[in-house]
Every structure is written in C-alpha cells, then in structure tokens.
Amino acid sequence: MTFPVYFWLGSLRIHPHILFESLAYAIAFRLLLCNIRKDAIAPRQRSSVMVGGMLGALIGAKVLVALQHLDLVGQNLQELALLLLQGKTVIGALLGGLIGVEITKKIIGVRQSTGDVFVYPLIIGTAIGRIGCFLTGLSDRTYGIATTLPWSVDFGDGISRHPTQLYEILFFICLIFLLNFRRRYQYRNGDLFKFYLISYLSFRFFIDFIKPDFHPLLGLSAIQIACLCTIIYYLPSIPQVFQMRDT
Numbered sequence: 001m002t003f004p005v006y007f008w009l010g011s012l013r014i015h016p017h018i019l020f021e022s023l024a025y026a027i028a029f030r031l032l033l034c035n036i037r038k039d040a041i042a043p044r045q046r047s048s049v050m051v052g053g054m055l056g057a058l059i060g061a062k063v064l065v066a067l068q069h070l071d072l073v074g075q076n077l078q079e080l081a082l083l084l085l086q087g088k089t090v091i092g093a094l095l096g097g098l099i100g101v102e103i104t105k106k107i108i109g110v111r112q113s114t115g116d117v118f119v120y121p122l123i124i125g126t127a128i129g130r131i132g133c134f135l136t137g138l139s140d141r142t143y144g145i146a147t148t149l150p151w152s153v154d155f156g157d158g159i160s161r162h163p164t165q166l167y168e169i170l171f172f173i174c175l176i177f178l179l180n181f182r183r184r185y186q187y188r189n190g191d192l193f194k195f196y197l198i199s200y201l202s203f204r205f206f207i208d209f210i211k212p213d214f215h216p217l218l219g220l221s222a223i224q225i226a227c228l229c230t231i232i233y234y235l236p237s238i239p240q241v242f243q244m245r246d247t
Contacts, residue, residue, distance in 0.1 A: 003137025020132025028125030052104025060096015113190025
C-alpha cells in the first residue's frame with residue numbers, strides 16, 4: 001500500500017483525509033439531527049448550544065494543535081504555520097466544544113445536561129475520520145512510534161510503526177458495545193456523555209505514549225496534559241457514571 005491512498009471519481013483525484021473528514025462531518029451531523037428529536041430542551045436553545053459547541057470546537061482544535069507543536073517554534077516556522085492553518089486535534093475540538101456548550105448554556109439559562117445526544121455522533125464521526133488519517137500516512141502526523149509487532153505499518157519512510165489510527169477505531173467499536181451495555185442500567189441524564197468522555201480521554205492519555213509527539217512536561221504531550229486535567233475534573237463523577245445499578 002502506498003500512502004496517501006487516493007480515491008478516484010472519474011478523472012478527479014480525492015485525498016483520503018478530505019474524503020473521510022467530509023464523510024465524518026456529514027454522517028455525524030445527520031446522526032445528531034436524529035438524536036435531537038429525543039432531546040428535552042427547546043429547539044431554539046438546542047440551536048444555540050450547537051453553535052456554541054461548534055465555535056468552541058473550532059477554537060479548541062487550533063489552540064491545542066499549537067500547544068502540541070511548540071517544539072517547532074524557532075526550528076521550523078514554515079511547518080508550524082502550515083500546521084496552524086491546516087491542523088486540528090480531536091481532543092482540542094472535543095474539549096473546546098464542551099467549554100463552548102457550557103458557556104452557551106450559562107448564557108441562555110439551560111441547566112440540564114445536553115451531552116448524551118452528542119455521544120454516538122462523536123464516536124461514529126471520529127472513527128470515520130481516523131480512517132482518513134490512516135490512509136493519509138505520514139503527513140497526518142497521527143501515526144505511532146516504531147515497532148516490530150507483526151501488524152506494524154510502513155507509512156512510506158521505511159519505518160514500521162504502530163497504526164495508532166486503527167487502534168483508535170478498534171477502541172471506538174469496543175466503546176459502542178460498552179455504552180450499549182451501560183444503557184441497560186440506571187443512569188442520569190448526562191452520564192452517557194461522561195462515560196464516553198472519561199473513557200476516550202483515558203484511552204488517548206495512554207495511547208499517546210506510543211506517538212512520537214513533543215513531550216515537554218514530565219514526559220507528557222499537550223494533548224495528554226489536557227486529557228489528564230479533564231479526567232481529574234470529572235473524578236467526582238466517576239463512581240456514579242460507571243456504577244451499574246438496575247432501574
């Protein structure tokens with residue numbers, strides 16, 4: 001396999017990242033619209049919450065990608081500028097979107113949790129996007145460190161690496177089964193989102209140890225620090241979120 005793996009539509013060559021990112025947004029948004037019909041808050045409030053979340057996600061994705069690549073400051077400003085222009089991080093978008101939603105809710109006076117309707121769209125959308133990350137190869141910068149494991153992948157530089165994009169897709173498949181199992185038991189509104197958030201951030205914290213990123217603080221990258229801070233913030237919620245009690 002040669003990376004990037006382009007797709008052809010007639011004479012048009014489509015980059016895998018563009019293709020799968022577009023599919024991810026379209027499918028996730030469609031799932032979200034279906035879930036919103038089951039939501040308890042008013043449509044106008046829901047629209048405001050979605051706009052606040054999208055703005056927060058856009059800002060968060062750019063801020064965290066800048067922090068993740070601070071090592072390029074003074075070394076390769078051209079590459080850093082390109083990353084800031086084109087790059088974004090899922091964790092930054094997720095946490096930025098969460099902050100944007102909470103700020104919007106405070107402004108419009110919504111007190112109830114609104115996160116559960118986002119869970120499955122986020123999982124499906126991110127998993128589809130990771131297919132594009134894998135097929136893009138080295139330029140996407142989501143690959144793992146070198147390994148001799150039999151399922152390692154050479155993305156084009158002659159080095160066999162952990163296919164961390166595929167690890168993440170496998171994690172999301174398992175998470176869907178876990179969430180469906182969790183829904184059989186008693187839970188409060190918002191618990192499913194916290195279950196997803198804590199699980200995914202924990203996964204990303206550990207999986208990023210096998211990524212060749214800049215690790216400036218105690219061997220941690222900016223993404224790992226963001227994950228750890230958020231997990232600590234939600235520590236009081238963990239017993240309730242992960243407790244399985246019959247209804």
